[in-house]
Amino acid sequence: MEPAKPEVPSPPPFPLLVHHISDSTQALFSISDNTSRAASIPEISGRYFPTSYGWILVLGPPPAWESFLWNPHSGERIQLPDMEEAGDEIPDNKRCACLLSDDVVASPTCGVLIYDKVTPNMWYCRVNGGSRVWLSYDYDIGSMDVPDETCKALVERQKTFNTIASFRSRFYFDESADTIGMLEFIGDGGDQTESQFGDMDVGWVEFPDGSAAADMFMLESGGELFHVCVFYTLPCLDAPSGFAVYKMDFSEPAWRKTDDIGDRVFLLQEVFSASSSCSASECGLKRNLVYWVNSRVDVTCLYLFDLNDGGITTVQPCQGTPDPQPRPPFWMLPAASPST
Structure with missing residues (x-):
């Protein structure tokens, strides 16, 4: 009689909050059943960048500088051009973030954008097309005064993308308190593809009484x-005092406060990852919730904002993982369009 084969544990249900125990091992926390399991996933052991569409951009080491999109749910890969000269320019996801302009399956013009949050540099590549290459761009969206290292004086610094999302093949970002910037790439993905910027005036959101930061x-x-704001009241900047969700009304244009996002759950990522959403009913979750990982405290804490009654609850996922972690935690979800 053949010896019994050891049981291979099934993956926990998506969506998952991924914590890094080390560069090669992870803890996966499922918000569907509140369980945590250890894993060792090669695709997220090197340079990788999560996206709001579930696909994860993986960048290989030199000299090949391979790049591909990886579906963590199915294991499917979409090969992208090798990075060549751009390969050694791009920092890892402690400093950079990544967005897809569209659903890679539904859109023949879907593009991949990597942007540096420290310097005004970005890299772009079309997912489909014979002439596609990785392109590097510098951009200028203005400057701002920030405190120097001693906090005794102000110095001028170039603005970079901070709050940004992809929507209808464009990238939208907060340019100022009352202006939304827009970025799109014009061309077939070849060497002549150009970046094009625009903007539109919007009425900015009002902070609740007593809130000093968000x-x-x-x-x-x-x-x-959508825009989600997590508010803080001085002197406590460790725990939020409130939250609000706003939907863009393009007919004005203006941000409109809403307390109903339907059969959806919002998953807010760390500052170097793209935020996303999923179907509540398909994932076995309560509808109309916002999940947010608090990065302002030493121990990772997961907040649940309930739009139905305004309640705020907390969960401490993946207890025992190191804090600070080797890399920022991020949401892993099935690769699909957020529009479905």
């Missing part, structure tokens, strides 16, 4: 563009 998140969901 973390901002932008995302596309269900064919609409």
Whole structure:
């Protein structure tokens, strides 16, 4: 009689909050059943960048500088051009973030954007097309005054993309308190592809009484563009005092506060990852919730914002993982369009 084969544990249900125990091992926390499991996933052991569409961009080492999109749910890969000269220019996901302009399956013009949050540099590549290559761009969206290292004086620094999301083949970002910037790439993905910027005036959101600061998140969901604000009250900047969700009204244009996002759950990522959404019913979750990982505290804490009653609850996922972690935690979800 053949010896019994050891049982291979099934993967926990998506979506997952991924914590890094080390560069090669992870802890996967499922918000569907509140369980955590250890894993060792090669695709997220090197340079990788999560996206709001579930696909993860993986960049290989030199000299090949391979690049591909990876579906963590099915294991499917979409090969992209080798990075060549751009390969050694791009920092890892402690400093850079990545967006897809569209659903890679539904859109023949889908593009991949990597952007540096420290310097105004970005890299772009079309997913489909024979002439596609990785292109490097510098951009200028203005400057701002920030405190120097001693916090005794202000110095001028170039602005970079901070709150940004993809929507209808464009990238939208907060340019100023009352202006939304727009970025799109014109061309077939070859060497002559140009970056084109625009902007539109919008009425900015009002802070609740007593709130002195906020973390901002932008995302596309269900064919609409949303802004989520997590508010803080001085002197406590470790725990939020409130939250609000706003939907873009393009007819004005203006941000409109809403307390109903339908059969959806918003998943707010760390500052170097794209925020996303998923179907609540398909994932076995309560609808109309916003999940947010608090990066302002030493121990990772997961907040649940309930749009139905305004309640805020907390969960400490993946207890025992190191803090600070070797890399930022991120949401892993089935690769699909947020619009579905």
